[in-house]
Structure formats: C-alpha cells, structure tokens
Amino acid sequence: MEDEGDDKPYVCPKCGHACARLLILMMHMKTHPAKTRYSCPDCSYTSTSSSNLVKHKRMHTGVKPYSCSECSYACTSSSVLKKHMRVHSGERPYSCTVCSRTFSQPSHIKQHMKTHTGEDLHSCTVCGYAGTTSSNLKRHMRTHSGEKPFSCTECSYTTTTSSSLKNHARTHSGEKPYHCTECDHTCTQLSNLKVHMKTHTGEKPYSCTECSYAGAQLSNLKAHMKTHTAEMEGSGSE
Template identity: 40%
Template sequence: MFKHLSAEEKPYKCDQCDFSAAQKANLKAHMAKHGEKLYKCDQCDYYTGRRDSLTTHMAKHTSEKPYMCGECGFRTAEKFCLSQHMKIHTSEPYKCDQCDYYLSRKNDLDIHRTKHTGVKPYTCKECGYTTVSQAYLTRHMRVHTGEKPYKCDQCDFCTAWKGCLTRHIEEHTGERPYLCGECGYRTTKSNLHRHMKIHSGNKPYKCDQCDFCTAWKGCLTRHIEEHTGERPYLCGECGFRTHRHMKIHSGNKPYKCELCDYCTHRKGSLARHMATLY
C-alpha cells in the first residue's frame, strides 16, 4: 500500500534552489528547468545537477567516508551528515522548524522563532535598536552603559559579553585541540562550530532588503548597515563613527600570526598577512 504524503512532506529536494517535491518525477521535471546536465548514479536512481554532489553520493556505494569529526573520530560520506553530527558536541538539540538553525535551549529556540515573524517589541530608548527579547535588549544596553561584567582571572581584560571572555581565555592557553574533519583546520572548541558553517553551506541570516544571506549574525548586521548608511557609534578619540573602529584605540590585538610576531585587532587583517607568507 502506498504511503499517503501530507502537503508538508516533500522529501525530494533540488540541490540548486529551494524547490522540493512529494514525488521524484516532479523533481526531475523541475531539474530540467535549470537547463543543466543531470548527473546520474550508475548504481541506483539518484541524480543531481552537480558533479560534486554525485561524487559525494557515490561514496555511499564505495563505503568511503572522507569526512571525519575532530572530536570523536566519527566518519561519514557526506558534509551535511558531519555538520549534523557536530551538534552532538556543541549541545544544540533544538532545531527551528522554519530553517536549519539549532540552539542548545528551548527558550532560545522560542526567541529565535520570533525572527521569522519580524516582530521586535523591545526597543532601546538610547538609539532606537529593536530586538526580539528583553534579554537581548539588556545585553545591548551595555554598549551605552559601558558595563563589562565578564572579567578574566588571569589579566585585566574585561568585556560585556560572555563569548568574548571565552575566546580571550583561550588566547592565554594557546590550545587549538579541535580538528575540522573536512579541511584539517585546528581551532578552539568555541570556534569550531562557527567554522563548520563554512562547510555546511547553511546561511540562516537573510537580509530583508535584498538577496544577501550569511551564516553569521554579525555579518548580517554589518551588511544591513550598508543599506541604512547608519554609523551611530562615535569614537571619543578621533570622531570616527563605527563600533569596530574602537579596537584601533584599545590596543587589544587578539589575532596573532603563528609564524612571526605580527598581531592585529582584525581577523581579516591576519588573513591578508598570512597570504603574504605563502
């Protein structure tokens, strides 16, 4: 007996756009609209519009598992499966039913879901910033108050955000024990999940004014500023308006070259420096 599929059940997905279908024949008809050659597996009925996707699929038949988890040694034939597996180590069991975003706490998932509605009821009286939760607004207010409750117990560093303190403490230890199973990149635990987004291709943060999308919230925030042209944060030392600019005056240069004494306050500057060494 055939299984009845509801309107929401569309397991056949196009790997070139967001189209999905309930029947394989409908997907095949859709793929033809892309006007590209279909790459077909010679061992089963799988087909795709991308050669690299077929190569990944073929690994299932050969039992090859090139993607390895740097934390536990788990291996898989697909990048997506490795990305899903990594959530075991990052403790993010709650998935949004409207996108591929995962969170570690149910309350955070409830807050995240409000982002899909576009409703931001909490407003900062200082600058007009709006957000989806009181907790986010409280955290934002530290920009105006200068409050820095998170303090390093090894030096005088303090910050307004817990994540910044975690990354700072890792600079003291210098340890990078967590290995990316896809490219061999070594990093700290707090950065490994962020790095894995590069391989997963998941870009949950979307601009509501154009087609731009990104894997990181901070990148979306900076992109939106390009639309508005707003730079509300004024540097008290030179008059330049931007939040990131203040790093120049702080003297804090957390990004260090592993091959020489070069250090900088921007990750992008370190990447450009590293490129000159090769």
C-alpha cells in the first residue's frame, strides 16, 4: 500500500512532472523557459508572434506589400489597407451614441466623443474654439495668424493643412479616387462624393426661408436665393 505522501495530484502541463504540493509545482514551472519572444534586430521591439515581427520589420525596410486598387496608396498590413479603403467606399461604421455623426476609424470617434464629455479639450486663446487634439488646435490657430505653411509645387497655391494641399494637388494630377457606388461618377474629394450621393438618395437638406425650394447643395440654395433678391430689387424700382 502506497503512503499518503506518494499522492502527487499537481501535474506540470509542460512536461508531465507530478508534485505533491501546488507550491512545489509553481517552483518547478520556473525551470521551463518563458514563452518564446521574437526580437527585432533593429530596435527594442519584441513579440510572442513571429507574424507580428514580420509586420513590424516593414517599418525599418520600408516594404509596403499591400496596395490600394483605387489609388497609389500602399501600406505594411492588410488591416491598415482595409481602413484606407473606406475613404473610397465612404463607409463609416462607427457611430456616435450621443449624436448622429459617423466615422470611418475608431480613433476618430474616440476623439469626437471628447466634444460631448469636454475631456482633454484644447482651447483657443483668441476665440471660443476647443479642439480634441493639440494638432487640431494648431491648425485652427492658423486661421488667426494667417499662416499657410503648405505650398503647391505646381502653382502658387498655399494652404493651412496638408490634407487641403493633397486635395488641391488632384486638380493638377486629375486623380479622382472617390467612386460612387451607384454610378460611374468619380470625385477628387470625399466631400464632393457626399454631395453627389444626394442625387441618388433624393436628400435636399438646404431649404429656402422664402419659399418651398430645397436643394441638395448649399451652393444651389445660394444661387436660388438670388432669385428672391432680384425680385425684391425689381419691386423696389417700380
């Protein structure tokens, strides 16, 4: 008959070694090496996944194997490319629970929520503007200073933001990366695509205060309002 001390209920999942006490098993487990970590030879980055290391190393090599089929954009991972494709499709899967705004990226909605909570807002010292990031405030301050640090290499155009310059550059290149999902219409800017989509939905959010006219674009409403101005000027001259 075996002694009670021979009972060893605690078994090591790594090698099958059995122990009589949990404390002894925990001490035994330390003899096994920790989970393999893969280290980057160029920096201090480490990961337990070899595939993550492969993706990381592209930051050093500059290799961008994932290319957009709609424009010249290229990136290091398929997940980043998936996010980029939303600029072409107009997909905005992230919705604010407080208001009706939608966003294409989770980071964008996270910043937007600060406008509701007031958390970590960056305030302008000149006017009442408050931005969700310091970079937003920096861009805003240029409206006061008049600074336009971004210049077009093709003409004399200058602007306050890199995104505005990128949009402007398409007037020279002819690139129209935003595609309508309902027809073959293409646009140089996402805002233009949004306006175009209203021709399919029938949405006319801009209403005249003088009559029942409603337009899909603000510019259309402004043009329409001139008909009332002309009528008023005409009646005044009689």
